[in-house]
Amino acid sequence: MAETSQHPRFDLGSERVGTIYAKALYGAAEAAGSLDEIVAELASLVHDVLEHPALANAVISPRISHDERIVILDKAFTGRMNPTLLTFLKVLSNHNRLYCIREIQRAFRQLVGEKRGRVDVKVTSAQPLSEQSLQSVTARLQETLGKEVEVLATVNPALIGGLVIRVGDTVIDGSVANQLENIRRQTLEAAAQQAKDALDRFTAPA
Incomplete structure (x- = not known):
């Protein structure tokens, strides 16, 4: 029987991508002086927003073009999300890596924990x-x-x-x-x- 938890399973490739981008986000968040805020907002995005299939589909579906997704991200999060995190999401979209957002959040949280x-x-x-x-x-x-x-x-x-x-x-x-x-x-x-x-x-x- 498959392993179960509150988090979806992930493959090794996505985990490696998550680690790479988590390090980039950590550097940007620390430089902006908003590390704690981004930790909380990224966790909320993954565990609250993306738990709703319709919202998750709008954010990470590969069937949505980058330009369309940018419009969605701006409409949904401008003024409601830390600008550094919003810019980071747009970078992920541009590189077709938003599907790794859960792995990124997990690796980011672990990295912050290790630093502390x-x-x-x-x-x-x-x-x-x-x-x-x-x-x-x-x-x-x-x-x-x-x-x-x-x-x-x-x-x-x-x-x-x-x-x-x-x-x-x-x-x-x-x-x-x-x-x-x-x-x-x-x-x-x-x-x-x-x-x-x-x-x-x-x-x-x-």
């Missing part, structure tokens, strides 16, 4: 974590990493049990599914070795 000493950690479990379990996992991660931790909890029933923890590019797979796969692989390797040993003994010269 916070680490975003993705924790995936087979069942939703209770509030107590989530607090316990967060506290353990903060102790281990020595930094403030923001946990994004997601669910993937295929894990059966245990947790998969992702910190940046590092993945720690402590799931039951992974443990079972390791046991299966070790068992097959042992059986193959035993068969080879038996064959070697059978074919060895007397």
Whole structure:
């Protein structure tokens, strides 16, 4: 069964694009002295505006031309959005990258957190974590990493049990599914070795 969370899944290519543009946005936002404002507005755009299919289609649909989208962006956000962020959206439109806006927002938030000493950690479990379990996992991660931790909890029933923890590019797979796969692989390797040993003994010269 597919992984579920409040955020859509993303592919590696979009994630890389998101990281590149997030760094560009960070530089522009910091230069404009509006980093906190842009963090909040970009999050609102992704989690509020783009949650509505009609609005999302108007902003990121590839069937809409760049010129048409500029008109839509100006009409919707001029005077309501930080000018630096609005200009950034227009740049994304010009490069046909608005479809990566969710990945950009995620990478931007993570980058801001890292600059401020916070680490975003993705924790995936087979069942939703209770509030107590989530607090316990967060506290353990903060102790281990020595930094403030923001946990994004997601669910993937295929894990059966245990947790998969992702910190940046590092993945720690402590799931039951992974443990079972390791046991299966070790068992097959042992059986193959035993068969080879038996064959070697059978074919060895007397």
